[in-house]
Amino acid sequence: MTREILLLAHTGRRDAVEAAVTVAERLHSEGLRPVMLERDIASLNHVIGDRLRGLPMAVADRDVPLADCEVGMVLGGDGSILRAADLVRGAGLPLMGVNLGHVGFLAESERTELDASVQWVVDQNYTVERRMALDVQVWHAGRHVGSSWALNEASIEKQSRERMIDLIIEIDGRPVSAFGCDGVVMATPTGSTAYAFSAGGPVVWPEVQALVMVPISAHALFSRPLVTDPDSIMAVEVLQREDEQGVLWCDGRRFMELPPGSRVEVTRSAEPVLLARVHQTPFSERLVDKFNLPTTGWRGPVDPANQVPSPDAFHHEEATKR
Known part of the structure; x- marks a missing residue:
């Protein structure tokens, strides 16, 4: 065959x-x-x-x-x-x-x-x-208007360069915050080293089951990256305050315009992306290699034979002797 x-x-x-x-x-x-x-x-x-x-x-x-x-x-x-x-x-x-x-x-x-x-x-x-991949659903005026998917991220961005876009973010059906911003990135662990990383999000190891939401240049007191349960529903709504248009990008390849009042829901997809792997290189080593991170001076873990017992272990040992 x-x-x-x-x-x-x-x-x-x-x-x-x-x-x-x-x-x-x-x-x-x-x-x-x-x-x-x-x-x-x-x-x-x-x-x-x-x-x-x-x-x-x-x-x-x-x-x-x-x-x-x-x-x-x-x-x-x-x-x-x-x-x-x-x-x-x-x-x-x-x-x-x-x-x-x-x-x-x-x-x-x-x-x-x-x-x-x-x-x-x-x-x-x-x-x-x-x-893990993302399933992306788009709604407007109560109607379902589009679907897509992403391996790295789904990002909602402002369409007009000179103006911010007003968004409200939501996790599991509950609003978290509203702000003017350049956009919001919703990423997988794989995508945490891509656009979400550039926007200031955390690096998430690929084997960690989680979703990440990162605001981009938000004008708000609370605009921290969020790490949620992999089964959470992340949502972003385009507010109608200034009639701003938004754009949804999936992996920077597939896009859809988002008029005011649009709602984007992102969940973990039932269909993962399959990668063929040969090297069993730890992700920390890959991270250092790809980003050329400085590690000069690293001495490595202490040999167990050369470790000093912790105070609790010492006291326990002394009490046993008595």
Whole structure:
């Protein structure tokens, strides 16, 4: 039975195009069938000519359903992985990111590990990690007007640059605060190192089950980031005080205009995003590497054999001797 591997690349970048061709050739040489979007195949042929003509490339959703692919290899940065997650939504397909961008928080490997990444796929040497996603619902004048989803965050932002937007935030059906601001970010733990982080929110470890709400430049005494139960319902309403328009962005990719009186509700999605993982690197180490954090002077945990007993332990020991 032929094993099919979805290959997604940022075809607007030369390095990603070269990487895609290399990966396709390697997969084929190992007996696996590369699968790509029709437009991506056309883009690759335009850039590199006839180099792919000898490979039996399959067209996604024409020759091979996305759900029949074993794993998706994504060549690019975090933006490419977010686009890939949107493409495979509902297919139950894990994604393995190879970072060709800058930070690459979602990627599993760097460009220097391209050959190793292909071998991990060939050998099926990876585990699947489930990342929480958001379900986003929009209401206006009592009517449901739209739905979306997000892996990183849903953000409500002002439409007009020169004016603030008046919002009221709500958790589990109870209002928390109202203020003028530039917007509000509602994020997953995965998204806590993206837009929410830039807005001053906390960094949340991916395995923590929680939702995060972060006001952006709020003119208010109380505008702290909030961390809620993963089953909470976070909501934001656009107030009608100054007739300001808002905009909803999901992962910075999908947007919807929010007229005054709009209401956005965000909950944990029933469908997580699947990431193929090889490295069992602690998140703290990934955080240090990606943000280039200073750790000079760190001495590490104290050897248990060199630890001094706590006062309570000392007193207990002395009492026992008596």
